[in-house]
Amino acid sequence: MVFDSVLKTIAEKNMIETGDKIVVAVSGGPDSVCLLHILHRLSNQMDISLFVAHLNHQIRGLEAHLDSLYVMKLCDSLNIPCFIKSIDVPKYCEDNKVGLEDGARMQRYKMFNEIKAKVGANKVAIGHNKNDQVETVLMRIMRGTGLQGLRGIEYKRNDGIIRPILDLNRKDIEKYCVEHELYPRIDKTNLESIYSRNKIRLELIPYIQKEFNENFIDSAIRMVQNLRSDSDYILNEVDKEYSELARAYEDGVYLFVEKFNTLHNAIKSRLVIRGIRDLVGDVNGIEKKHIDEVLEMSKDDKLNKKINLPRGIFVYRKQGYILLSKSILEDSNIEYEYTIEPGKDVFISELGKTFKSEIVSLENFNSDELKKGLQFLDLGKIKSSIRLRNRRQGDKIRLSGGTKKIKELFIGLKIPRENRDKVPILVDGDSVVAVCDYRMSIDYKIEEKTEKVLMFTLE
Secondary structure: OHHHHHHHHHHHOOOOOOOOEEEEEOOOOHHHHHHHHHHHHHHHHHOOEEEEEEEEOOOOOHHHHHHHHHHHHHHHHHOOOEEEEEOOHHHHHHHHOOOHHHHHHHHHHHHHHHHHHHHOOOEEEOOOOHHHHHHHHHHHHHHOOOHHHHOOOOOEOOOOEEOOOOOOOHHHHHHHHHHOOOOOOOOHHHHOOOOHHHHHHHHHHHHHHHHOOOOHHHHHHHHHHHHHHHHHHHHHHHHHHHHHHEEEEOOEEEEEHHHHOOOOHHHHHHHHHHHHHHHHOOOOOOOHHHHHHHHHOOOHHHOOOEEEEHHHEEEEEEOOEEEEEOOOOOOOOOOOEEEEOOOOOEEEOOOOEEEEEEEEEHHHOOHHHOOOOOEEEEHHHOOOOEEEEOOOOOOEEEEOOEEEEHHHHHHHOOOOHHHHHHOOEEEEOOEEEEEOOOEEOHHHOOOOOOOEEEEEEEO
């Protein structure tokens, strides 16, 4: 029953694939021992490789050493490679001014990643269960959380963390260990109300079950599943909107306010979070008040204002957009102009990029095989010297739909005002040949009578 339930979870959540290399976090307690035993049974069916990671936190003295010895013997009996590391976690927490629970978790995950890299594994399996899920949600409620926090513990993460026994309750796990004579270690500190999680596990949940709902665990899990479904829908909508109204450039992430301001706050706040994550990698240290400050910047009366967020993030409100950046914005324009000799490289110092070009015959040219970002033109249609420069007043380009001003083109492409002088324009005399990386003039397109093709790109 337990084994089949875990297989169902693995299949539904697409957690494990044939050939996976998995680091299994094993403390020696019932949850992790049950997890390891089930994955070991599964390893023959799916041809997966297992490696065990065990951390001695040096919190429980002799008991912790006995835990390590138990894990070593268990791995030996299952013929699974075992990595054991001992760290003085209390000292680490004192030196770094973090709580014992947080410090222990940080060191565990650091070890998991080290072993994962060492053995070439692609996943790390953690033994969180259904009871852990409810405890986590209750802790988040007490601290104050939003919909994302009420999703609870995720079945799998993008960094390879998986939780195959998250649908098992603690009683079934303990029963499984008895049936298979695994004799897991019992951490006596889990039976003491000394940490917040322990108090929730030992006092709060039993009280709720006794006084209000004996099936509270299952009821809470149903709530989490419903909220996760709602959250998935909202996040999917956020992804759609982000692809339309956000752009990432070298100087930061742009959120264009015309569309942004038409959206519900639930979407807007998540767009800001997504932008910050794209800028700095995560949202650690970013609180709700910071998100609200960014939302305020979308108002018209905030034009040309700037605010500072944690992590060295600057937020600018400009005409038409909000910019999330790690840089101090410079308003000065740049001007440049270079003569291009077809077939030769030219370094554009103002941009820190190189204009690369190559001349090929039409018979050796195949547009289907060109890499992304490469543009091309009929070299025979060039009437004057080719130059590369930034935009000039009155610049126009001939497109299939008619002539368009470069200024209008930039607006349509949603290129931020501060970036427009950085977009190189290839010209033939006074005629615009190409807006590099964006558009080509139809006056220079390749035809059947073309003899030589000039391919060019910016790198």
